[in-house]
Amino acid sequence: MDMDSLRVFCKTFSCRSISLAAKELFLTQPTITHKLKSLEIELNLILFERSNKGVIPTQAGHMVYNYAQNMIGLYENMILDLASYDGETVKRLTISSCSTFGQYALPCSLFEFKKRAAHIELQLEHAFSTDIIIQVKEQGVDIGFIEGTYSDKEIECLSIGKSQLLFVASPEFLLCKTLKLDHLYDFNLLLMHHKSTLRRIIENALKNKGMDLKKLNIIESPSLESIKSALLSSQCISILPYMSIKKELYTKSLVSLNFNDLVMEYSFSLIHKKQIVKPCKTEFIDYIKTEGLKKLC
Amino acid sequence: MNQYVDALGDMCPIPLLNAKKMYSDLEKNEYLKLVTDHSCVVTNIHEYFNYLPCQITIDEVANGVWEILIIKIR
Numbered sequence: 067m068d069m070d071s072l073r074v075f076c077k078t079f080s081c082r083s084i085s086l087a088a089k090e091l092f093l094t095q096p097t098i099t100h101k102l103k104s105l106e107i108e109l110n111l112i113l114f115e116r117s118n119k120g121v122i123p124t125q126a127g128h129m130v131y132n133y134a135q136n137m138i139g140l141y142e143n144m145i146l147d148l149a150s151y152d153g154e155t156v157k158r159l160t161i162s163s164c165s166t167f168g169q170y171a172l173p174c175s176l177f178e179f180k181k182r183a184a185h186i187e188l189q190l191e192h193a194f195s196t197d198i199i200i201q202v203k204e205q206g207v208d209i210g211f212i213e214g215t216y217s218d219k220e221i222e223c224l225s226i227g228k229s230q231l232l233f234v235a236s237p238e239f240l241l242c243k244t245l246k247l248d249h250l251y252d253f254n255l256l257l258m259h260h261k262s263t264l265r266r267i268i269e270n271a272l273k274n275k276g277m278d279l280k281k282l283n284i285i286e287s288p289s290l291e292s293i294k295s296a297l298l299s300s301q302c303i304s305i306l307p308y309m310s311i312k313k314e315l316y317t318k319s320l321v322s323l324n325f326n327d328l329v330m331e332y333s334f335s336l337i338h339k340k341q342i343v344k345p346c347k348t349e350f351i352d353y354i355k356t357e358g359l360k361k362l363c
Numbered sequence: 364m365n366q367y368v369d370a371l372g373d374m375c376p377i378p379l380l381n382a383k384k385m386y387s388d389l390e391k392n393e394y395l396k397l398v399t400d401h402s403c404v405v406t407n408i409h410e411y412f413n414y415l416p417c418q419i420t421i422d423e424v425a426n427g428v429w430e431i432l433i434i435k436i437r
């Protein structure tokens with residue numbers, strides 16, 4: 067088993083097709099087939115059911131996929147860390163952040179950190195909080211910024227702060243800014259991706275107030291910016307994190323609405339793996355604890 | 364002429380670069396008004412303009428939104 071075989075396996079798994087995987091990896095189909103076969107012989111398991119329409123992963127295939135992703139992530143982080151190793155310390159830090167925090171609050175802190183630690187290479191990615199926890203636990207990512215909290219015997223969690231989710235709409239749309247929750251059923255509700263932790267917080271808050279989520283006209287979008295554009299040009303309501311709409315609330319291009327005085331708060335945290343000790347990681351965490359929190363927007 | 368800089372959504376160091384440019388075009392007693400939603404911008408601008416002959420006022424008009432007024436004295 068080598069990394070190439072695992073990459074070929076993962077690509078075939080996500081494409082559900084050997085020919086598509088071959089195209090994306092710039093390899094021939096026989097090469098893909100050969101690597102998959104070698105992997106299956108080594109593991110003594112069938113990983114895919116082949117058909118003329120493509121491939122379907124077996125149950126074993128699903129299990130291998132979860133491990134393979136972790137192994138590839140760990141391996142790639144190791145290679146990049148070693149590339150930045152100067153004989154004394156590793157000078158590379160991988161940060162994975164939930165997208166709202168990563169887009170609106172984190173960049174300024176990272177900019178300030180880079181000014182004082184220019185020798186450290188920062189690599190920032192966005193992901194869902196549930197995936198970030200796996201990335202930090204099992205794929206070699208150094209720092210995670212998540213919505214909510216998470217800790218176990220391997221993971222330390224530092225509280226960063228709290229924020230709010232607000233009901234918003236275009237000002238031309240609604241004449242009345244105080245509404246009953248039941249009115250929500252009459253409108254299209256633009257919400258974040260269903261894998262987002264904030265979406266779950268919203269759904270739980272509405273359910274706790276007795277709302278039937280199945281009766282809501284929910285339109286989902288993975289991009290907060292596209293939700294904001296849609297609000298400006300259509301008759302919809304959305305529930306968005308305050309940090310993402312500060313500008314629009316200030317310029318009054320969007321207004322915040324009051325639904326039965328419902329308040330939705332959430333916290334965010336920094337997580338990291340306790341057993342991984344890297345000087346640049348310690349430097350970053352110390353910075354966040356002492357000054358970084360003040361620089362978050 | 365008085366200047367207005369809408370730096371909402373702009374990350375460091377863009378607002379400071381814009382503010383420096385606009386400030387250099389100001390005459391005596393004219394002002395530059397800058398709006399930002401990033402706390403580091405407030406710090407950077409305050410640190411930079413503190414050494415220049417001007418009067419600075421910073422007003423947090425909403426949670427996480429600041430209006431900075433810089434009046435050129437000479």
